[in-house]
Amino acid sequence: MNWREYVHSDPAVLTGKPVVRGTRLGVDFLLELFAAGWTSDEVLASYPQLTSDAIRAVFAFAAESMREESFYAVPLGAR
Template identity: 40%
Template sequence: MLGFDRITFDPHVMGGRACIRGMRITVSLLVNLVANGMTSDEIIESYPYLEPEDIHQALHYVAWLAEETVHPLAPVHP
């Protein structure tokens, strides 16, 4: 999937949500930790089985998702 080799989806892990390398660590958890001010070093200290590239790729994946285009619908006239 577009070079996101660390982002996995498995219906048996976290209900199929985007996870890091099949672990029970979701992309949304990592993004929330960063959004709340944690550095990559602090995250890795709290989750020592993560690697810096895991965090980097999670952020790139979310940025890619945010690139979607919104097409407004034309108003329907009766």
């Protein structure tokens, strides 16, 4: 999946946050919907401008972004 065909960033749209091309739907917003339990069918029904390929591209973008970032464990303090 070449997510670059579907996800882009433009400083004039949502202050440059990654969005699905041709929409103002941010990648973070769509990922939050899935994290909240929405299904692909629900997302597609609510946002008919999206396609199944665009949704897969959002996940491909997120996966690649995670590979490119460094994450460090932060110990939780006692309460």
